Amino acid sequence: MKVLIVVDMQNDFVYGSLGSKQAESIVKGIADYASSFEGKVVYTRDTHTSSYMTTEEGKNLPVVHCVKGTNGHEIVDPLKALSLNCKIIDKPTFGSVELGEYLKSLDDIESVTLVGLCTDICVISNALLIKAFLPNTPVFVKKDLCRGSSEEGHDNAINAMKNCQIHII
Numbered sequence: 001m002k003v004l005i006v007v008d009m010q011n012d013f014v015y016g017s018l019g020s021k022q023a024e025s026i027v028k029g030i031a032d033y034a035s036s037f038e039g040k041v042v043y044t045r046d047t048h049t050s051s052y053m054t055t056e057e058g059k060n061l062p063v064v065h066c067v068k069g070t071n072g073h074e075i076v077d078p079l080k081a082l083s084l085n086c087k088i089i090d091k092p093t094f095g096s097v098e099l100g101e102y103l104k105s106l107d108d109i110e111s112v113t114l115v116g117l118c119t120d121i122c123v124i125s126n127a128l129l130i131k132a133f134l135p136n137t138p139v140f141v142k143k144d145l146c147r148g149s150s151e152e153g154h155d156n157a158i159n160a161m162k163n164c165q166i167h168i169i
Contacts, residue, residue, distance in 0.1 A: 001039055001040055001106065001107075001110060002039030002109075002110050002111050002113070003040045003041075003103065003106070003109055003111070003112045004033070004034060004037045004039060004040070004042070004112075004114075004115070005044065005113070005114045005115070005116075005126065005130075006030060006042070006044070006079065006083075006115055006116050007114055007117060007122050007126055007146075008044055008045065008046045008116055008117045009027065009030060010045055010066055010073060010074060010075055011071055011072045011073070011076055012070075012072030013046070013065070013117045014027060014076050015076070016065065016072045017064060018065050020147070022147045022151075023117055023147050026115075026146070026147055027076055027078050028078065029144070029145050030079060030115050030116065030145050031082065033145060034079065034082050040086075040106070041082070041083075042087045042088075042089065042099070042102070043075060043079070043083045043087070043089070044088075044089050044090075044091050044116075044122070045066065045073060045075065045088060045089070046065070046066040046073075046091060047066060047068050047073065047090035047091060047092055048065065048066050048068065048092070049067065052065075052067065057093065057094075068090070075088075087102065089102065094121050094122050094125035094126075095125030095126050095128070096126060099126060099129065100130055100133035100134075101133070103130060103133060103134060109134065109137050110137075111137060111140060112130050112134065112137060112138075112139050112140070113139075113140040113141070113169075114126060114127050114130075114140070114146070115142050115145035115146055116145070117146070118147065118148050118149050118154075119141075119143075119147060119148035119153065119154040119158065120150075120153035120156060121149060121153075123141060123157065124157040127139055127161055127164075127166050128161075128164060128166075131164060131165070140168075141166055141168055141169070142169055143158050143168050143169070
């Protein structure tokens with residue numbers, strides 16, 4: 001079985017407090033890819049509480065975003081309907097150990113592919129975690145369906161993942 005991980009395609013990252021035109025530019029492509037993907041699709045959601053600003057992440061990225069129960073936490077509309085029958089993992093930080101454990105519990109994974117936001121933060125963190133949980137499973141990142149916090153950050157993350165034997169497609 002093939003698995004697609006759609007990373008943090010949430011309102012705050014696309015249209016809200018951390019949104020960008022670059023993030024908006026991949027929404028349709030991810031929706032098209034996810035809707036035709038032959039395998040299991042899993043979504044992650046960056047998930048914070050109202051005390052976000054007191055966390056280590058909040059001190060270093062002082063922009064409130066993806067607070068559980070808010071519109072910013074929700075998956076963007078073009079993907080929301082696609083996510084209804086899929087596993088959704090709320091993650092309190094960049095990478096998700098829960099995601100790794102969930103994938104490890106599945107039988108017969110042929111490959112894992114990641115798309116989404118942000119290449120240089122959450123995509124790379126999850127790709128590396130998945131590689132650690134499933135060291136003999138090919139992990140792919142579709143670079144054209146990812147965006148970083150900057151173009152330079154995106155490119156640096158892509159190169160770092162290549163060095164860690166993550167396949168960039």
